Structures are given as structure tokens and as C-alpha cells.
Amino acid sequence: MSKEWPLWEVFIRGQHGLAHRHVGSLHAPDAEMAVHHARDVYTRRNEGVSIWVVQAKDITASAPGDKGPLFEPSNSKVYRHPTFYDIPEDVGHM
Amino acid sequence: MYAQLVKTDGHGVKSLDEMDPQERAFQERIDDNQKIEPKDWMPEGYRKTLIRQISQHAHSEIVGQLPEGNWITRAPTLERKAILLAKVQDEAGHGLYLYCAAETLGVSRDELLAQLHAGKAKYSSIFNYPTLTWADIGAIGWLVDGAAIMNQVPLQRCSFGPYSRAMIRICKEESFHQRQGYDIMMKLSAGTEAQKAMAQDALNRWWWPSLMMFGPSDADSVHSAQSMAWKIKQNTNDELRQKFVDQTVPQAEFIGLTVPDPDLMWNEEKGGHDFGEIDWAEFYEVLKGNGPCNAERMAARVKAWEDGAWVRDGLNAYAEKAAARKTVTQTAAE
Numbered sequence: 001m002s003k004e005w006p007l008w009e010v011f012i013r014g015q016h017g018l019a020h021r022h023v024g025s026l027h028a029p030d031a032e033m034a035v036h037h038a039r040d041v042y043t044r045r046n047e048g049v050s051i052w053v054v055q056a057k058d059i060t061a062s063a064p065g066d067k068g069p070l071f072e073p074s075n076s077k078v079y080r081h082p083t084f085y086d087i088p089e090d091v092g093h094m
Numbered sequence: 095m096y097a098q099l100v101k102t103d104g105h106g107v108k109s110l111d112e113m114d115p116q117e118r119a120f121q122e123r124i125d126d127n128q129k130i131e132p133k134d135w136m137p138e139g140y141r142k143t144l145i146r147q148i149s150q151h152a153h154s155e156i157v158g159q160l161p162e163g164n165w166i167t168r169a170p171t172l173e174r175k176a177i178l179l180a181k182v183q184d185e186a187g188h189g190l191y192l193y194c195a196a197e198t199l200g201v202s203r204d205e206l207l208a209q210l211h212a213g214k215a216k217y218s219s220i221f222n223y224p225t226l227t228w229a230d231i232g233a234i235g236w237l238v239d240g241a242a243i244m245n246q247v248p249l250q251r252c253s254f255g256p257y258s259r260a261m262i263r264i265c266k267e268e269s270f271h272q273r274q275g276y277d278i279m280m281k282l283s284a285g286t287e288a289q290k291a292m293a294q295d296a297l298n299r300w301w302w303p304s305l306m307m308f309g310p311s312d313a314d315s316v317h318s319a320q321s322m323a324w325k326i327k328q329n330t331n332d333e334l335r336q337k338f339v340d341q342t343v344p345q346a347e348f349i350g351l352t353v354p355d356p357d358l359m360w361n362e363e364k365g366g367h368d369f370g371e372i373d374w375a376e377f378y379e380v381l382k383g384n385g386p387c388n389a390e391r392m393a394a395r396v397k398a399w400e401d402g403a404w405v406r407d408g409l410n411a412y413a414e415k416a417a418a419r420k421t422v423t424q425t426a427a428e
Contacts, residue, residue, distance in 0.1 A: 030417075
């Protein structure tokens with residue numbers, strides 16, 4: 001079997017000016033072809049105005065096991081949310 | 095269903111008390127409707143079952159291009175040809191989404207394709223039937239894609255994140271497939287006597303194979319219970335088949351076609367149709383490789399893979415050369 005094309009992760013910016021969003025992955029020999037393939041595989045219905053591709057091996061991800069230590073510290077900081085504060089109705093919209 | 099008879103490796107469904115702590119925590123996450131992601135711990139059986147199911151599903155999308163591709167050059171109008179091309183291209187896309195979902199489980203696409211080409215992996219029995227007339231393209235869209243949607247809609251809620259997300263994309267695109275098929279059937283049914291007869295003939299030939307797509311009846315479906323406990327599967331084969339019959343019979347009546355089943359009858363009490371016995375012997379023969387087109391489909395896939403090898407290798411070689419050239423230029427500049 002000959003060498004398999006590397007795996008790329010595909011990110012698309014939709015029509016409405018939002019951030020690029022991960023939509024899936026695909027195989028391609030190089031970055032240029034990856035963009036072409038992404039056009040055919042992920043935007044057949046006009047889903048995007050911009051495409052990013054990045055080789056899957058170049059992505060560093062947090063480990064699922066670290067979920068606790070990584071994210072728990074923010075659990076106790078309810079004062080970061082606006083609903084933590086009671087503002088009298090008479091003050092009006094804030 | 096595009097994945098029939100998926101083995102689960104399970105020896106009956108374990109209760110929470112029988113599981114070790116890790117497996118129990120996993121099952122509790124599933125029971126709580128949390129999604130499982132590729133790097134999370136999962137039982138080996140869950141991983142293997144998903145690889146089998148997702149790859150069967152992917153193979154079905156890819157092999158499924160063949161019966162329809164047969165009519166691209168002979169579509170009756172330019173518009174129908176453009177539509178059919180778009181549909182077949184969608185099927186290729188669906189296959190690719192699914193192979194990528196399977197790859198997150200630690201298997202490569204080339205390995206999966208090698209299994210298919212070696213005859214070790216299954217694909218849906220439905221694609222081993224021939225497309226003899228243009229009406230078959232209508233019947234495939236209406237019945238085969240209709241049955242596929244019936245199965246795929248609940249799969250959007252599958253417990254494995256990448257499979258669920260692929261199914262969401264696929265379902266969004268799939269409904270055009272069914273509608274274009276029904277549109278072909280409507281046109282033919284409203285046409286000349288010969289055209290109407292052609293539509294009826296296609297329905298006659300595709301009806302039973304479409305019902306077989308949902309897989310063996312619940313009584314004979316040995317792997318269903320474990321797949322349902324893992325929320326890889328949400329409904330039983332018979333539930334989905336019943337739903338499909340109830341949905342499709344009025345659509346056939348609407349265009350004046352007759353479903354080829356003398357036992358088909360509305361059952362007021364159960365609020366659904368009773369229908370005749372499926373020829374399971376035929377189903378198992380087709381799965382074993384003895385359907386009308388198994389050999390032809392496989393030969394076409396293997397030929398496409400082998401004929402495309404020089405393109406894959408050539409593009410790899412070009413990419414390596416371009417990367418090497420870039421390194422040389424960079425070193426020279428420094």
C-alpha cells in the first residue's frame with residue numbers, strides 16, 4: 001500500500017462574519033490541495049466565505065483527564081457573571 | 095439502514111453492578127446523554143462496534159454512488175443530469191465525513207478501504223441491486239434515501255460525538271435526495287402509460303430490498319441490545335421499518351402506484367400498516383455476496399482504487415518535492 005495522504009482539520013467561516021469554526025477533517029497531499037478538497041467536501045451549499053486547514057498532527061489538545069484541574073477553578077467564581085449582582089429595578093437597565 | 099448486522103463483541107448487556115468502576119462511569123455518562131469524544135476512555139467493544147458501524151455506513155455511501163452513477167450519462171434532461179451529479183457528489187461527501195469520524199477511533203481510512211476491497215467489510219445490501227431504467231433513479235431517491243433518512247435521523251443523537259456530528263451534516267443534505275427521487279416518480283406517474291408502467295416496475299423491484307435495509311427483525315437481531323445500551327443505536331430495526339412503511343404507503347397512493355405487497359393492510363388497532371413477510375433468505379444471500387451485483391460493485395471499487403493509485407502517489411511526490419524545495423530556499427536565505 002502506498003503512503004496515505006496526511007489528515008487535515010478544516011475550519012470554515014460562515015456567511016455571517018462569525019469566527020472560523022471546526023467542521024471536520026479530510027485527507028490531502030498538501031495544504032493547497034487540502035483547501036481545494038475542503039471546498040468540495042464542506043462547502044457544496046455555500047456554507048462558507050473562508051477556509052482554514054491545519055494538519056491534524058500540528059494541533060495540541062488538552063487531555064480529557066485534565067478536565068478537572070483545568071476548568072474547575074472557574075466554577076467557584078460566580079461573581080464573574082452579571083447575574084451575581086442585585087441591582088434595584090429602579091436603577092433601570094444596566 | 096446503511097449498517098446491517100453490526101457485531102458488538104458483547105456477551106449480553108452488563109448491568110451497572112457487573113461493571114468495573116471505569117466502565118460504570120462510562121455507562122453512566124451515556125445514560126446521562128453525555129457525548130463520548132475520541133480521546134475519552136471507552137470499552138474496547140464500544141470502539142470496535144463503532145468502527146464497524148461507521149465504516150459500513152461509509153462504505154455504503156461510497157458503493158451507493160455506483161447504481162446511480164450508471165444513469166448520469168443517460169439522464170433524460172440536462173437539469174436531471176445536473177441534479178443526479180450533485181446527489182452522487184453528496185454521497186461521496188457523506189462517505190468522507192464518515193471515514194473521518196471512524197478515523198478518530200484510531201483506524202486509518204486506507205485500512206478501512208483495504209477491508210472493503212478484500213471483501214472483509216460489509217456495505218448495505220441495497221446497493222447490490224441493478225438500476226435497469228431511469229425510474230430506478232426515482233425509486234432509489236424516494237425509497238432508499240427515504241429509508242436511510244429514517245435510520246439516520248435518530249443517529250444524530252448517537253452517543254459518539256464525531257458520528258453524531260457527521261450525521262447532523264448528512265441529514266441536512268439528505269432530504270434533497272429523497273425529494274428529487276419522489277419528483278422523478280411523480281413525473282413518470284403523471285406521464286404516458288409506458289412511463290407509469292416504468293415507475294410501477296421500479297417500485298415493484300425496490301420495495302422489498304428497501305424494507306430489508308433496516309436489517310433483520312428484532313427477534314433475530316443479536317447485537318441490537320448492546321448497541322442500544324451504548325446509545326449507538328436508538329430504535330430497533332422493526333420500529334424503524336414500521337415507520338418507513340407507514341410513511342411511504344400514502345406517498346405511493348398519492349401518485350397512483352401500488353405497493354407490491356398483497357398482505358399490506360391498515361391496522362386501525364395498532365395505528366399502522368400490517369405488511370407481508372420479508373424474504374430473509376434473499377437478504378442473507380445478498381449480504382453473503384450472492385446478490386445480483388455484488389461482484390460488479392466490488393470490481394468497480396477495486397478498479398477505481400487501483401486506477402487512482404498513480405494520482406495519489408504523484409500528488410504525494412509533488413508535495414514532498416515542494417516541501418524540500420521550500421527548506422532549501424529557506425536555508426539559502428539564512
